[in-house]
Amino acid sequence: MMNSTGLLIVSHSLHAAQGIADIAVQVSNGQVPIMGVGGNDAGGLGTSPDAISEALQQLLAKCEQVLVIPDLGSSAISVRSAMECIDECGRVRLISAPILEGAFMASVEASIGSSTDQVAAVAEGAREFDKFI
Amino acid sequence: MNAKQAEAMIKFMAAGIGEHKDTLTALDAEIGDADHGINMARGFDRVTDKMSIARYELPAEVFKDVAMMLMSAVGGSAGPLYGSFFVKMAMRFRGEESISPELFGLALSDGVNGVMSLGKGVRGDKTMLDALIPACDAYNKAVDDGDNIENALKKAFEAAKEGAEATIPLVARKGRASYLGERSAGHKDPGAASSVIIIESMLKGTEI
Numbered sequence: 140m141m142n143s144t145g146l147l148i149v150s151h152s153l154h155a156a157q158g159i160a161d162i163a164v165q166v167s168n169g170q171v172p173i174m175g176v177g178g179n180d181a182g183g184l185g186t187s188p189d190a191i192s193e194a195l196q197q198l199l200a201k202c203e204q205v206l207v208i209p210d211l212g213s214s215a216i217s218v219r220s221a222m223e224c225i226d227e228c229g230r231v232r233l234i235s236a237p238i239l240e241g242a243f244m245a246s247v248e249a250s251i252g253s254s255t256d257q258v259a260a261v262a263e264g265a266r267e268f269d270k271f272i
Numbered sequence: 273m274n275a276k277q278a279e280a281m282i283k284f285m286a287a288g289i290g291e292h293k294d295t296l297t298a299l300d301a302e303i304g305d306a307d308h309g310i311n312m313a314r315g316f317d318r319v320t321d322k323m324s325i326a327r328y329e330l331p332a333e334v335f336k337d338v339a340m341m342l343m344s345a346v347g348g349s350a351g352p353l354y355g356s357f358f359v360k361m362a363m364r365f366r367g368e369e370s371i372s373p374e375l376f377g378l379a380l381s382d383g384v385n386g387v388m389s390l391g392k393g394v395r396g397d398k399t400m401l402d403a404l405i406p407a408c409d410a411y412n413k414a415v416d417d418g419d420n421i422e423n424a425l426k427k428a429f430e431a432a433k434e435g436a437e438a439t440i441p442l443v444a445r446k447g448r449a450s451y452l453g454e455r456s457a458g459h460k461d462p463g464a465a466s467s468v469i470i471i472e473s474m475l476k477g478t479e480i
Contacts, residue, residue, distance in 0.1 A: 179347025220352030
């Protein structure tokens with residue numbers, strides 16, 4: 140059975156995106172399809188719509204819907220651009236969630252079988268989360 | 273405007289961006305992440321490489337290649353934004369070998385709308401749109417008044433320059449500069465500055 144929700148972490152830094160993806164993968168024991176993509180095509184800081192499209196295609200093969208969490212607004216522009224190039228862009232949703240905390244909480248929520256809407260809401264709500272309780 | 277002039281436009285863009293790479297980067301260092309010039313130059317280097325091996329029959333083919341290279345190689349948000357601008361222009365040009373003044377104006381409008389739609393920006397945000405929108409408006413008014421492409425682009429260039437200057441006092445509402453808030457005022461927007469180079473290059477390309 141195909142997973143309901145997958146996550147794509149998009150950062151200007153490939154290290155950051157992969158590191159955040161690693162954390163999110165660990166918390167759901169690898170059950171939720173999660174990828175991190177980042178950096179420009181020369182390996183420096185920036186974003187690459189091509190790399191984002193490629194990652195989206197891979198995730199869309201494994202899950203019904205993909206939530207994309209960008210680090211900054213400019214990443215969102217690259218994601219929107221990448222989405223224009225893929226047929227299944229109706230299954231992709233860009234969400235405004237804190238990139239690390241949002242990915243973490245989305246991974247947990249997705250791993251318990253919540254709907255994509257619920258996963259997105261939890262991720263976006265992560266900005267209210269007090270990390271010092 | 274034909275394919276040869278379209279190629280010339282792009283060559284002037286590559287040269288202009290290369291020449292002003294440091295200025296654009298310096299503007300971006302003041303209110304951004306100091307990479308606009310570097311990113312745009314990298315994008316146009318790719319464009320130049322691609323164009324050196326391609327043979328173009330149609331203006332649409334030229335603009336489409338520019339769009340694809342900028343989208344892939346620029347790396348900052350300017351990549352997708354300028355990519356959208358050029359691809360929308362290419363789509364409007366379609367299979368026409370010779371672009372009329374009116375068709376060029378429709379293409380410019382489509383390009384501007386593409387940038388607005390992708391970036392969710394409007395005039396006054398302190399972005400490339402603050403040069404492109406006035407340029408497009410001035411171009412289309414000139415064509416309505418009977419100007420040919422070259423003369424309409426002269427007016428577009430003047431409007432783009434004024435628009436870029438007018439970004440100086442603005443507080444950024446979009447882009448990396450928007451994180452600076454009030455501190456972004458007093459500096460010219462680098463995206464507006466690069467848009468001036470783009471429009472000027474279009475003008476130069478028609479003059480060959």
